[in-house]
Amino acid sequence: MEELTGAQLIAEVLKAQNVEYMFGIVGVPIIEVAMAAQAAGIKYVGMRNEQAACYAASAIGYLTGRPAVCLVVSGPGLIHALGGMANANMNCWPVVVIGGSSDQNQETTGAFQEFPQVEACRLYSKFSARPGSLVMIPAVVEKAVRSSIYGRPGACYIDIPGDMVNARVDRKTVRFPSCCPPPPASLASNHELSKAVTVLKQAQRPLLIIGKGAAYGRAENEIKELVELSGLPFVPTPMGKGVLPDDHPNCVAAARSRALLQADVVVLLGARLNWILHFGFPPRFSPDVKLIQVDICAEELSNNVRATAALLGDVRAVVGQLVEILRSNTWTYPADTEWWTNLKEKMASNAQISKALSLQNTLPMNYYTAFHHIAELLPKDCIIVSEGANTMDIGRTMLLNYFPRRRLDAGTFGTMGVGPGFAIAAAVLEQAQHTGRRVVCVEGDSAFGFSGMEVETMCRYKLPVIIIVINNNGIYSGVNTETWREMEKMGDMTTIAPPVTLLPEARYEQVMCAFGGHGYLVRTVEELCTALQQSLSETATPSLINVLIDPTSDRKQQEFPWLTRSNL
Numbered sequence: 001m002e003e004l005t006g007a008q009l010i011a012e013v014l015k016a017q018n019v020e021y022m023f024g025i026v027g028v029p030i031i032e033v034a035m036a037a038q039a040a041g042i043k044y045v046g047m048r049n050e051q052a053a054c055y056a057a058s059a060i061g062y063l064t065g066r067p068a069v070c071l072v073v074s075g076p077g078l079i080h081a082l083g084g085m086a087n088a089n090m091n092c093w094p095v096v097v098i099g100g101s102s103d104q105n106q107e108t109t110g111a112f113q114e115f116p117q118v119e120a121c122r123l124y125s126k127f128s129a130r131p132g133s134l135v136m137i138p139a140v141v142e143k144a145v146r147s148s149i150y151g152r153p154g155a156c157y158i159d160i161p162g163d164m165v166n167a168r169v170d171r172k173t174v175r176f177p178s179c180c181p182p183p184p185a186s187l188a189s190n191h192e193l194s195k196a197v198t199v200l201k202q203a204q205r206p207l208l209i210i211g212k213g214a215a216y217g218r219a220e221n222e223i224k225e226l227v228e229l230s231g232l233p234f235v236p237t238p239m240g241k242g243v244l245p246d247d248h249p250n251c252v253a254a255a256r257s258r259a260l261l262q263a264d265v266v267v268l269l270g271a272r273l274n275w276i277l278h279f280g281f282p283p284r285f286s287p288d289v290k291l292i293q294v295d296i297c298a299e300e301l302s303n304n305v306r307a308t309a310a311l312l313g314d315v316r317a318v319v320g321q322l323v324e325i326l327r328s329n330t331w332t333y334p335a336d337t338e339w340w341t342n343l344k345e346k347m348a349s350n351a352q353i354s355k356a357l358s359l360q361n362t363l364p365m366n367y368y369t370a371f372h373h374i375a376e377l378l379p380k381d382c383i384i385v386s387e388g389a390n391t392m393d394i395g396r397t398m399l400l401n402y403f404p405r406r407r408l409d410a411g412t413f414g415t416m417g418v419g420p421g422f423a424i425a426a427a428v429l430e431q432a433q434h435t436g437r438r439v440v441c442v443e444g445d446s447a448f449g450f451s452g453m454e455v456e457t458m459c460r461y462k463l464p465v466i467i468i469v470i471n472n473n474g475i476y477s478g479v480n481t482e483t484w485r486e487m488e489k490m491g492d493m494t495t496i497a498p499p500v501t502l503l504p505e506a507r508y509e510q511v512m513c514a515f516g517g518h519g520y521l522v523r524t525v526e527e528l529c530t531a532l533q534q535s536l537s538e539t540a541t542p543s544l545i546n547v548l549i550d551p552t553s554d555r556k557q558q559e560f561p562w563l564t565r566s567n568l
């Protein structure tokens, strides 16, 4: 008779479901789960906070289309992971969280770290369950993996009673499910497709919007064909950047506001009309805009704006359908329209404003100068992780993406603290695949603080992540050292220091040095360029470049206040 422990069962089934990565923090009762996972050939990355572990696991799901596991202990461990689960679920990214929990016969007795974990996870997940017995583990694990990637992707939770981990069962009594195949691709109906094509052909000012659903759905080749065949202008959402290269001739991102506002037909490819796209409402969109919407989730169709054509299905397959129809119609949107002239003119004037800002040679630097020089040195194929308020917003326009799924940021939930976890996940993937591609994590100083201790994780696993902290001494903005010293003299800082401020000129690079990584403090353009070049030449050690910028530096004048929503 061959006996298996609960831990071995979990590991064996995960591996059989093509789960290759596990991120977590071990402790009683799940240490053996991590050990069994390693024994089964799953890569285990031990992190410093469960939230960051869950961010990392979810980034693997987004980047590979197969979920990774986030492994946590009971009670507080699981509660820390909820932030990561919520973030994954909001972004429609697959992840499987496995939480140790109190023993089966101790539930409701006030056991160590007892908490209603299955219920707690329900709000943050698509599926949340506790196997009723050892022999049920394989079915529950398979269902969690499958549910995370079928339909709209999202988070799933498996609760493992502590006493199941080392309990044994005869292999012969266990039913092992076969490996769950990738989700079957669903196609849009012919009726909706022909409506879409009719509307598109009548459009005067058409616009494609490429979302991160298109990136996740690996629709890049089909979308490239669509754009090149149709000649349509496109705007990517923040993580839709790179599905087609940012320097593609049809990319009108530099005229984003005008493109959204004046478009009469919008083709929405795997993106939601939420705050990121200003809900599809005036004053950011025309009140009469016609919407051709492609989404895998039926409930998403017509959210906020009624879809004129609702193309329910997998974005890659549906764009393939559109391409086929347009090709047989030999239809192209002309390149010499007023719409193109209008967009090109706006792009040119916006580019000029950014250029003028980036060429300012002030000390301390402004955001635009710092990003201009960073952009010049970054390899085209690098993975850019970005978070922070201004750092992320300005960085998005200045740091170009040339390949799909190479940008990870605060996303739909606007979550700060995701950067280090995302960067670790991306670096672990690149390391496993020996691509030599670099991961560059561009963080605001405030954003870096949320998960800063993960630099120890980067050093421990020799992940050559380059963290660039754009340091303006605060959240949104800070004050300079002299002002800070004056405030200190005035008395109790808890009543004086503006809530947005952080310690001026904080030495974040020394956090990296503490664990054996390289740290650079830079103030000038020359120092920034030298530090970045050196960091890029280091292939086995992480670096942190602390860029002290002007604490009063801001975004260039915006046409609309942030999060504008009309009172329709």
Ligand code: ADP
Pocket (backbone or CB within 6 Å): 090, 091, 092, 152, 153, 210, 211, 212, 213, 214, 216, 217, 237, 238, 239, 240, 269, 270, 271, 272, 273, 274, 276, 294, 295, 296, 297, 300, 313, 314, 315, 316, 411, 412
């Ligand atoms: P963005 O942040 O780029 O605006 P969102 O996360 O708001 O993107 O939207 C992504 C959308 O893509 C979601 O509505 C999701 O249901 C959808 N989606 C995810 N995978 C696919 C797929 N394979 N095919 C079509 N739509 C998808």
Ligand code: MG
Pocket (backbone or CB within 6 Å): 444, 445, 446, 470, 471, 472, 473, 474, 475, 476, 477
């Ligand atoms: Mg800041």
